[in-house]
Amino acid sequence: xxxxxxxxxxxxxxxxxxxxxxxxxxxxxxxxxxxxxxxxxxxxxxxxxxxxxxxxxxxxxxxxxxxxxxxxxxxxxxxxxxxxxxxxxxxxxxxxxxxxxxxxxxxxxxxxxxxxxxxxxxxxxxxxxxxxxxxxxxxxxxxxxxxxxxxxxxxxxxxxxxxxxxxxxxxxxxxxxxxxxxxxxxxxxxxxxxxxxxxxxxxxxxxxxxxxxxxxxxxxxxxxxxxxxxxxxxxxxxxxxxxxxxxxxxxxxxxxxxxxxxxxxxxxxxxxxxxxxxxxxxxxxxxxxxxxxxxxxxxxxxxxxxxxxxxxxxxxxxxxxxxxxxxxxxxxxxxxxxxxxxxxxxxxxxxxxxx
Amino acid sequence: xxxxxxxxxxxxxxxxxxxxxxxxxxxxxxxxxxxxxxxxxxxxxxxxxxxxxxxxxxxxxxxxxxxxxxxxxxxxxxxxxxxxxxxxxxxxxxxxxxxxxxxxxxxxxxxxxxxxxxxxxxxxxxxxxxxxxxxxxxxxxxxxxxxxxxxxxxxxxxxxxxxxxxxxxxxxxxxxxxxxxxxxxxxxxxxxxxxxxxxxxxxxxxxxxxxxxxxxxxxxxxxxxxxxxxxxxxxxxxxxxxxxxxxxxxxxxxxxxxxxxxxxxxxxxxxxxxxxxxxxxxxxxxxxxxxxxxxxxxxxxxxxx
Numbered sequence: 001x002x003x004x005x006x007x008x009x010x011x012x013x014x015x016x017x018x019x020x021x022x023x024x025x026x027x028x029x030x031x032x033x034x035x036x037x038x039x040x041x042x043x044x045x046x047x048x049x050x051x052x053x054x055x056x057x058x059x060x061x062x063x064x065x066x067x068x069x070x071x072x073x074x075x076x077x078x079x080x081x082x083x084x085x086x087x088x089x090x091x092x093x094x095x096x097x098x099x100x101x102x103x104x105x106x107x108x109x110x111x112x113x114x115x116x117x118x119x120x121x122x123x124x125x126x127x128x129x130x131x132x133x134x135x136x137x138x139x140x141x142x143x144x145x146x147x148x149x150x151x152x153x154x155x156x157x158x159x160x161x162x163x164x165x166x167x168x169x170x171x172x173x174x175x176x177x178x179x180x181x182x183x184x185x186x187x188x189x190x191x192x193x194x195x196x197x198x199x200x201x202x203x204x205x206x207x208x209x210x211x212x213x214x215x216x217x218x219x220x221x222x223x224x225x226x227x228x229x230x231x232x233x234x235x236x237x238x239x240x241x242x243x244x245x246x247x248x249x250x251x252x253x254x255x256x257x258x259x260x261x262x263x264x265x266x267x268x269x270x271x272x273x274x275x276x277x278x279x280x281x282x283x284x285x286x287x288x289x290x291x292x293x294x295x296x297x298x299x300x301x302x303x304x305x306x307x308x309x310x311x312x313x314x315x316x317x318x319x320x321x322x323x324x325x326x327x328x329x330x331x332x333x334x335x336x337x338x339x340x341x342x343x344x345x346x347x348x349x350x351x352x353x354x355x
Numbered sequence: 356x357x358x359x360x361x362x363x364x365x366x367x368x369x370x371x372x373x374x375x376x377x378x379x380x381x382x383x384x385x386x387x388x389x390x391x392x393x394x395x396x397x398x399x400x401x402x403x404x405x406x407x408x409x410x411x412x413x414x415x416x417x418x419x420x421x422x423x424x425x426x427x428x429x430x431x432x433x434x435x436x437x438x439x440x441x442x443x444x445x446x447x448x449x450x451x452x453x454x455x456x457x458x459x460x461x462x463x464x465x466x467x468x469x470x471x472x473x474x475x476x477x478x479x480x481x482x483x484x485x486x487x488x489x490x491x492x493x494x495x496x497x498x499x500x501x502x503x504x505x506x507x508x509x510x511x512x513x514x515x516x517x518x519x520x521x522x523x524x525x526x527x528x529x530x531x532x533x534x535x536x537x538x539x540x541x542x543x544x545x546x547x548x549x550x551x552x553x554x555x556x557x558x559x560x561x562x563x564x565x566x567x568x569x570x571x572x573x574x575x576x577x578x579x580x581x582x583x584x585x586x587x588x589x590x591x592x593x594x595x596x597x598x599x600x601x602x603x604x605x606x607x608x609x610x611x612x613x614x615x616x617x618x619x620x621x622x623x624x625x626x627x628x629x630x631x632x633x634x635x636x637x638x639x640x641x642x643x644x645x646x647x648x649x650x651x652x653x654x655x656x657x658x659x660x
Contacts, residue, residue: 054562055562056558056561056562075561076558076561076562077561077562077563077564077565077566081562082562082563083558083559083562085555085558085559086555087553087555089553089555089556089558089559090556090559091556091559091560091573091574092556093577093578102560102563102565102573103563103564105573106560106563106564106565106566106569106573107564151563152563154563155563155564
């Protein structure tokens with residue numbers, strides 16, 4: 001996926017607000033037609049970066065190149081890109097139809113042609129046809145989402161930007177729209193650049209993911225790469241509940257974990273790190289009958305269990321650490337709370353990351 | 356008739372619907388808490404208005420109600436060229452609104468979007484003159500524009516040897532005075548209206564290909580319109596009743612409607628005609644206000660929806 005012509009190239013872009021660098025020396029190539037997601041917590045600079053790509057803000061230093069042309073000074077209304085805003089920014093004083101047709105009207109497309117295109121788009125985003133004359137304020141959250149999407153699609157942009165458009169929507173509808181969005185990406189073949197603070201959401205939709213932390217783009221990779229090879233503790237913990245054990249690597253190559261007063265076998269180190277965090281995903285943790293069933297083992301007591309639909313999660317207290325184990329529902333662990341349990345994992349399922 | 360107990364109750368004593376609703380309304384906490392203000396308004400505002408309304412239908416130069424009603428006062432307004440005063444008042448008021456809007460819009464835009472932390476000081480500078488009585492401020496202009504000894508004429512003569520004569524006693528000067536006095540009434544509602552325009556909607560419009568003018572026409576203006584309308588309305592209504600500007604800066608050349616009313620009630624001692632002119636002005640202004648208010652969503656402007 002990394003091959004192909006970059007439709008958008010970001011070269012050492014920095015955005016300074018006073019002394020604060022909201023975006024700090026970010027470089028990135030976006031491939032034509034890919035679904036790229038930028039993930040980061042609030043304030044990591046992802047929205048600022050997106051606004052610069054859309055032309056709503058100018059970089060302090062660095063260049064944005066669109067198909068090889070420098071577009072730093074091209075205003076948003078002259079760029080072949082379109083954005084779906086976090087707030088959706090629908091024109092509340094207008095109807096659904098007027099919202100969707102806005103970009104066409106600005107371009108002087110005739111009324112009948114606009115209407116025809118609008119009806120097409122409403123079909124694409126699955127809005128009922130009789131919504132055409134409905135006020136957008138009278139639409140539900142999901143419907144407003146679709147209006148915003150159709151409005152952005154109407155201008156037939158080369159690149160679509162999404163600034164956390166699903167963040168204010170309830171879980172079920174969000175899951176549904178994530179899938180629809182990915183399908184839409186497939187159907188339109190456009191380049192999608194998406195922003196979210198949920199790595200889970202990013203995993204579902206993206207071809208590639210970029211992770212931002214405090215203005216820096218710290219890791220870029222496919223969802224699988226990010227999942228299996230997180231760059232550091234921040235990335236691994238960002239992915240949801242993981243077990244991170246602080247370890248010191250001794251001269252014998254063993255991983256000493258002072259917190260659990262235990263020694264583990266860890267993955268082979270190429271960079272000769274002396275300390276770090278051992279990351280083990282909850283689904284890689286298993287309950288053991290005896291220590292020999294896994295490369296590493298820890299004993300603890302079952303603190304609590306949480307049914308999560310298709311999966312069950314267990315919290316096991318070991319030392320002063322709470323370790324998380326996840327099982328499929330049909331393979332649920334049979335035990336009582338406060339039981340002494342033995343849990344373990346294999347070396348291949350662990351990653352060593354730095355702070 | 357109730358079927359469960361088998362005993363028929365006497366029919367309820369039914370009040371007429373209107374009365375019952377009125378009774379409920381009287382017990383409504385909203386009404387109870389509003390009643391002191393309401394009573395004050397009834398005595399101090401509606402009462403006198405009814406008296407003026409009554410006087411507008413009594414014969415000329417009478418000072419009481421004797422049962423001989425007439426509409427001749429209203430006929431006089433048309434036949435005795437009082438309509439010229441109306442024309443001046445409404446014309447000047449309309450011109451004031453237009454000028455105020457032209458000045459207020461850019462300033463409001465700055466206050467709402469650009470000035471940032473300077474908005475408060477700028478606002479203060481605009482508000483401070485309001486603490487000084489309107490007449491005093493206008494008299495200041497009078498001194499500036501006075502012929503010969505005026506500050507403007509004196510300065511230009513002293514500095515450049517230029518005799519500017521006087522700018523007083525012309526419709527333009529009256530208009531200037533009115534714009535000067537009523538600008539804040541346009542400015543603040545307009546600023547409120549403009550500050551309601553969400554930044555992201557303007558961004559979205561730009562992102563969707565709208566240029567500056569299209570953003571103004573399609574997004575900014577429609578959303579800010581309630582504020583602009585209220586500001587214009589306030590200014591217009593106040594400007595219709597303006598009198599000092601014309602008297603101080605316009606001399607006796609231009610008689611505005613408030614001046615006519617004053618004249619009839621005092622110098623001419625013709626209360627019925629004065630009352631008729633007042634009622635006429637109130638009705639015309641009222642119609643305009645109602646027409647504009649019907650287009651307004653006050654709740655949205657005050658952020659209640």
